[in-house]
Amino acid sequence: MTSNRQKKIRNFCIIAHIDHGKSTLADRLIEKTGLLTLREMKDQILDSMDLERERGITIKLQTTRLVYKDQKGEEYILNLIDTPGHVDFTYEVSRSLAACEGAVLVVDAAQGVEAQTLANVYLALDQNLEIIPVINKIDLPGARPDEIKDEIEEIIGIDASDAPLISAKEGLNIEEVLKAIVEKVPAPNGDEEDALKALIFDSYYDSYKGVVAYVRVKQGSIKPGDQVLMMSTKKKFEVNEVGVFTPRAIAVGALKAGDVGYIAASIKKVADIEVGDTITSAKNPAKEPLPGYKKVVPMVYCGVYPAEGEKYENVRDALEKLQVNDAALSFEPETSNALGFGFRCGFLGLLHMEIIQERLEREFDLDLITTSPSVIYRVTKTDGQVLMIQNPTNLPPIQEVNFIEEPIVTAQIMLPNDYVGNVMELCQDRRGVMKNMEYLDERRVVLRYELPLNEVIYDFFDALKSKTRGYGSLDYEFKEYNRSQLVKMEILLNKDVVDAFSMIVHESKAESRGRIVCEKLKEVIPRHMFAIPIQAAVGTKVIARETISALRKDVLAKCYGGDISRKKKLLEKQKEGKKRMRQLGSVEVPQEAFMAVLKYDDKK
Amino acid sequence: MKELGMYIHIPFCIQKCFYCDFCSFANRKHLIPEYINALTEEMKSWKEKLKEYRIKSIFIGGGTPSIISIDEMDKVLRTIYLNFDCKKNLEFSIESNPGTLEKEKLAYYLNNNINRLSIGLQAWQDNLLKSLGRIHNQEVFLENFLLAREIGFKNINIDLMFGLPEQTLTQWQETLYNIVALRPEHISAYSLKIEENTVFDKLYESGVLQLPSEEQDRAMYHFAIDYLQEHEYIHYEISNFSTKGKECIHNKMYWNNEEYIGFGLGAHSCLGKVRFSNTKDLNEYINKDNEREIDYIIEEKMSQKDEIAETMFLGLRMIDGIEIERFTKRFSCSPLKLYRHEICKLKEEGLIHVDGKKIRLTRKGIDLSNQVFVDFLPD
Numbered sequence: 001m002t003s004n005r006q007k008k009i010r011n012f013c014i015i016a017h018i019d020h021g022k023s024t025l026a027d028r029l030i031e032k033t034g035l036l037t038l039r040e041m042k043d044q045i046l047d048s049m050d051l052e053r054e055r056g057i058t059i060k061l062q063t064t065r066l067v068y069k070d071q072k073g074e075e076y077i078l079n080l081i082d083t084p085g086h087v088d089f090t091y092e093v094s095r096s097l098a099a100c101e102g103a104v105l106v107v108d109a110a111q112g113v114e115a116q117t118l119a120n121v122y123l124a125l126d127q128n129l130e131i132i133p134v135i136n137k138i139d140l141p142g143a144r145p146d147e148i149k150d151e152i153e154e155i156i157g158i159d160a161s162d163a164p165l166i167s168a169k170e171g172l173n174i175e176e177v178l179k180a181i182v183e184k185v186p187a188p189n190g191d192e193e194d195a196l197k198a199l200i201f202d203s204y205y206d207s208y209k210g211v212v213a214y215v216r217v218k219q220g221s222i223k224p225g226d227q228v229l230m231m232s233t234k235k236k237f238e239v240n241e242v243g244v245f246t247p248r249a250i251a252v253g254a255l256k257a258g259d260v261g262y263i264a265a266s267i268k269k270v271a272d273i274e275v276g277d278t279i280t281s282a283k284n285p286a287k288e289p290l291p292g293y294k295k296v297v298p299m300v301y302c303g304v305y306p307a308e309g310e311k312y313e314n315v316r317d318a319l320e321k322l323q324v325n326d327a328a329l330s331f332e333p334e335t336s337n338a339l340g341f342g343f344r345c346g347f348l349g350l351l352h353m354e355i356i357q358e359r360l361e362r363e364f365d366l367d368l369i370t371t372s373p374s375v376i377y378r379v380t381k382t383d384g385q386v387l388m389i390q391n392p393t394n395l396p397p398i399q400e401v402n403f404i405e406e407p408i409v410t411a412q413i414m415l416p417n418d419y420v421g422n423v424m425e426l427c428q429d430r431r432g433v434m435k436n437m438e439y440l441d442e443r444r445v446v447l448r449y450e451l452p453l454n455e456v457i458y459d460f461f462d463a464l465k466s467k468t469r470g471y472g473s474l475d476y477e478f479k480e481y482n483r484s485q486l487v488k489m490e491i492l493l494n495k496d497v498v499d500a501f502s503m504i505v506h507e508s509k510a511e512s513r514g515r516i517v518c519e520k521l522k523e524v525i526p527r528h529m530f531a532i533p534i535q536a537a538v539g540t541k542v543i544a545r546e547t548i549s550a551l552r553k554d555v556l557a558k559c560y561g562g563d564i565s566r567k568k569k570l571l572e573k574q575k576e577g578k579k580r581m582r583q584l585g586s587v588e589v590p591q592e593a594f595m596a597v598l599k600y601d602d603k604k
Numbered sequence: 605m606k607e608l609g610m611y612i613h614i615p616f617c618i619q620k621c622f623y624c625d626f627c628s629f630a631n632r633k634h635l636i637p638e639y640i641n642a643l644t645e646e647m648k649s650w651k652e653k654l655k656e657y658r659i660k661s662i663f664i665g666g667g668t669p670s671i672i673s674i675d676e677m678d679k680v681l682r683t684i685y686l687n688f689d690c691k692k693n694l695e696f697s698i699e700s701n702p703g704t705l706e707k708e709k710l711a712y713y714l715n716n717n718i719n720r721l722s723i724g725l726q727a728w729q730d731n732l733l734k735s736l737g738r739i740h741n742q743e744v745f746l747e748n749f750l751l752a753r754e755i756g757f758k759n760i761n762i763d764l765m766f767g768l769p770e771q772t773l774t775q776w777q778e779t780l781y782n783i784v785a786l787r788p789e790h791i792s793a794y795s796l797k798i799e800e801n802t803v804f805d806k807l808y809e810s811g812v813l814q815l816p817s818e819e820q821d822r823a824m825y826h827f828a829i830d831y832l833q834e835h836e837y838i839h840y841e842i843s844n845f846s847t848k849g850k851e852c853i854h855n856k857m858y859w860n861n862e863e864y865i866g867f868g869l870g871a872h873s874c875l876g877k878v879r880f881s882n883t884k885d886l887n888e889y890i891n892k893d894n895e896r897e898i899d900y901i902i903e904e905k906m907s908q909k910d911e912i913a914e915t916m917f918l919g920l921r922m923i924d925g926i927e928i929e930r931f932t933k934r935f936s937c938s939p940l941k942l943y944r945h946e947i948c949k950l951k952e953e954g955l956i957h958v959d960g961k962k963i964r965l966t967r968k969g970i971d972l973s974n975q976v977f978v979d980f981l982p983d
Binding site for chain 1: 609611795797818819821822842858861864866871872873874879881903904913914917918953955968970971972973974975977978981
C-alpha cells in the first residue's frame with residue numbers, strides 16, 4: 001500500500017566506480033533541484049572531508065533531500081543516499097542500498113563497467129532495487145555510449161536502451177536523470193500506523209546532539225519524545241529530534257514510513273548505534289527486526305604509536321573521537337619494546353586503515369608510527385588451546401604451536417585481457433589459487449582467485465595497479481580459515497630484535513620478504529658512527545642480511561662571510577631530524593622505516 | 605674601546621664557478637659603479653653607530669673583489685679610512701682570483717694597507733680547474749702568485765678544495781706538494797659540498813657527477829693534515845692551516861663568536877647580540893633610497909642560550925678548541941657543567957677530548973663535526 005504522501009517520495013542512491021563521476025552527478029542533481037544557490041555549492045558538496053575531495057572518493061555517507069518539480073508542476077521529494085565507493089565498505093553499502101527503492105548506475109562512457117561497480121550492482125539487485133543506468137562523460141573524446149549500453153545489457157542484464165546520456169561535469173541532460181528517477185524508481189510503501197521499524201544506515205557524532213543516526217523509516221513513524229529501542233543492542237533512548245538533510249540537518253516534526261532522515265536521542269557512544277540495526281518503539285516494539293543486520297568485524301590490524309615527542313594521550317583522544325564517527329574502527333592499548341605505549345587498531349581493510357591513519361595525522365595533527373598491518377591468525381597450541389593472534393609479537397614459541405590457520409579471501413579482479421598474464425603471475429606469487437576466469441567481452445576479463453588475506457594486505461592493490469597500468473580493479477570478501485605453513489620473521493638491528501618489524505609470513509616467502517625488508521631498511525636508516533648489521537631471522541636462523549656502513553664524514557662546507565645563521569639553521573635541521581628518530585637500542589630509526597618496509601617496489 | 609671585524613662584499617665575477625652558491629654575479633660588471641656608490645653610502649650611514657668601535661680586521665670578499673678597478677677600490681678604501689677608526693697594522697685581506705691581478709693593482713693594495721692577499725686557486729691540475737668552471741689555469745696562478753711576492757705581499761693565503769669530481773688522491777697530493785713548495789703563509793682546504801641551485805647540483809641530480817667516496821674524501825683530508833703539519837703549517841681550524849703567527853685574525857673572530865659588521869650585498873653582521881643581513885637582490889641594493897635607512901633582515905636575536913650554543917659550535921671548529929676559562933668568564937658558567945651530559949657522551953664516542961683547560965674535537969670528531977655540534981644546540 002502506498003499512501004498519497006508516499007507517492008511523492010523517491011529514495012535512491014548512486015552506484016559508480018571511483019572517478020566515474022558519482023559526486024559530480026550528485027552535485028548536479030542538487031543544483032538542478034534548486035535547493036542551493038550556485039554560491040552555496042562547494043565544489044562537491046557531498047564529499048565533505050578534505051581527504052575525500054583529494055582522493056576523489058567518498059568515505060563517509062552523506063545523505064540529502066532534494067525537492068524536484070516535474071514538468072506538470074508536481075513536487076517530489078527525492079532522497080539521495082550516498083554510498084561509499086570502496087571494497088572495504090561493502091556492508092555499509094549494502095545497508096545504504098537497503099534504505100532505497102532504486103539506484104542510479106553511473107557508467108563512464110569510455111571505460112565501461114568496472115569490477116567494483118559490478119559488485120555494488122549485484123548488491124543492489126539483491127535488495128531488489130530498480131536500476132537506472134546512466135552513461136556519463138559523453139562529452140569526452142573516447143566516449144562510446146552505444147557500446148557501453150550493449151555492455152551494460154550483456155554484463156548486468158538490465159535494459160539500457162533508454163539510459164540517459166549525460167555529462168555531469170558539463171551539466172548535460174541532468175533533467176533526464178531526475179525524470180527517470182521519478183518515473184522508474186518505485187515509491188516507498190509501509191504503513192504509518194504499524195509498529196516502528198527504522199533502518200540505521202549510518203551515524204555520525206555531533207558535539208551538541210550526540211550520536212545522530214541516519215535512518216530509513218520502513219514502517220510506523222517517529223517523533224521527538226518517543227521512547228525507542230535498538231533491537232540488536234537492546235539500548236533504549238528518548239528521541240529529542242528528528243529531521244532531514246538538505247544537506248544540512250533540519251529538524252522536522254516527525255519521520256514517517258517511507259521517509260529518510262535522522263534521529264538524535266542524546267546517545268553518547270557510536271557503539272550504541274550499529275549500522276544495520278533496527279530502531280523500534282520501546283512501548284510497542286516490532287516483532288522482528290529488519291533483515292540483513294551484521295556485526296562489523298575488523299579484518300586488518302596494525303599498531304599505532306605516538307612518534308617521538310607525541311603524547312600517548314593525544315593519540316588515545318583522537319582515536320576515541322574518530323571511533324565516535326566510525327564504529328568499524330576498533331582499538332586497544334598495547335606496548336612494544338621498540339615503540340613504547342600505543343594501540344592495536346582494527347580496520348575493515350587496507351584503505352580503511354590508510355584513511356584512519358591520514359585522518360589522525362591531518363585532522364588531529366598527530367605524529368604517528370604505524371607498524372606492519374597484520375591479519376588475524378588462528379593458532380592452535382599443542383595443548384589444544386586456540387588463540388586468535390593479530391600481533392605477530394604475541395605468537396607463542398614455535399614448539400608450543402601445533403598449527404596456524406590464516407584467513408583466505410575470495411578476490412574478484414577485473415582487468416583488460418592484455419594484462420591477464422601479469423596478474424596471474426602476481427596472484428601466483430601471492431599464493432593465490434585460481435577459481436575461474438570469465439570474459440566479459442573481447443577485452444575484459446574477470447579473474448577469481450582465492451588468496452590469503454595476508455598477501456592481499458601486503459601491497460597487493462598497488463602491485464595490481466602497477467601490473468595493469470591502473471586498469472585492474474579488485475574486490476574481495478572473507479571466505480574461510482585455512483591451515484598454512486606460517487612462520488614469524490623477526491628483524492634484528494645491530495643484533496637486537498625490533499618487535500615492531502616482526503611479521504608472520506608464509507615459509508616459502510620468508511627469505512624474499514626478509515631480503516626486501518633488509519634492503520629497504522638499509523635505504524632509510526641513516527648511517528651511524530658505527531656499522532649496523534640488519535638481519536632477518538626465522539627462529540635462530542638468519543635468512544637475509546645487509547650492513548649499513550659507518551658514517552665517515554659529516555662536516556659543513558665553508559663558513560663564509562660570517563653567515564653563521566645559515567650554518568646554525570642547517571645544524572638545527574639536522575637536530576630536528578635526529579629528534580624525530582626513534583631510538584631502538586643504539587640505532588636511530590626514522591619514522592619512514594616503519595612504513596617503508598611495507599611498500600610495493602616496482603623493481604622487484 | 606670595543607673591537608669589531610669588518611666585512612665588505614663585492615658580488616661580481618667574470619664567470620660563476622660550477623660549485624658556487626655565494627652571492628655573486630657574472631655579466632653584471634656594468635653595474636659596478638652604481639654598486640660601489642651604494643656600498644659607500646651604506647658604509648657612511650654607519651659612521652655614528654660604530655663610533656664606539658675600533659676596527660681590528662677588514663676582509664674584502666666576493667665574488668671576485670680583485671676585478672674592480674683601482675679607482676673604484678679607492679672609493680671604498682677612502683670611505684673606510686674617513687669614517688671608521690682602524691687599529692694600527694690591522695689585518696686587511698682581499699680575495700682574488702688568478703687572472704685578475706696586475707702589477708698596478710697589487711701595488712695599489714699594498715700601498716693602501718691591504719696586507720693580506722687571498723688567492724682562490726682551488727685545484728692545481730688544469731683539467732680539474734676547467735671542470736670546476738674556473739677562469740684560469742695553473743700557469744696564470746703561478747704568474748699572479750709570484751707577482752704578488754715580487755710586489756711585496758708577505759701574507760698570502762691559497763684556497764684549495766678537495767673531494768672534487770673525478771679528483772684522485774694522487775692529484776690532491778700533487779696539489780699540496782706544489783703549493784707547499786711556494787710557501788704561502790696560509791692555506792685553506794675545503795671539502796667540496798654540492799650546494800643547491802648550482803651547476804654541480806644539477807649535474808649531481810642527473811647522476812653525471814663522479815664524486816670521490818667518503819673514504820677517499822677523508823683520505824685526502826687526512827693526508828693534507830699530516831703533510832701540511834710535517835711542513836710546519838699549523839692546523840688551527842678544521843679547514844685552515846698557517847705558518848706560525850699567520851692565522852687569519854678575521855676568520856678567528858667569527859669562530860670566537862665576536863662582533864662584526866658586513867657591508868654590501870647579502871653581507872652578514874653580528875652586532876650587539878643581533879645577527880642581521882643585507883638584501884641579496886642587487887637591484888634593490890643599488891636602487892635603495894639614500895634618505896631612508898636600509899631594511900636589514902634580522903636573522904636572529906641571540907638569547908644567552910643561543911650565544912652559548914653558537915660559541916660552542918663555532919669555537920670547536922678551532923683545533924685548539926674552546927678555552928674553558930675564557931668561556932666560563934664570558935658566560936659565568938663552566939661549559940663542563942652546562943653540557944655535562946653531552947660532553948660525557950661525546951667523550952665516550954671518541955669525538956671530543958677534554959683536558960683541564962680545553963675542550964676540542966678529536967680527529968674522528970673533526971670528520972663528524974656536525975654530529976658534535978648538534979648536541980650543543982638548545983632543544
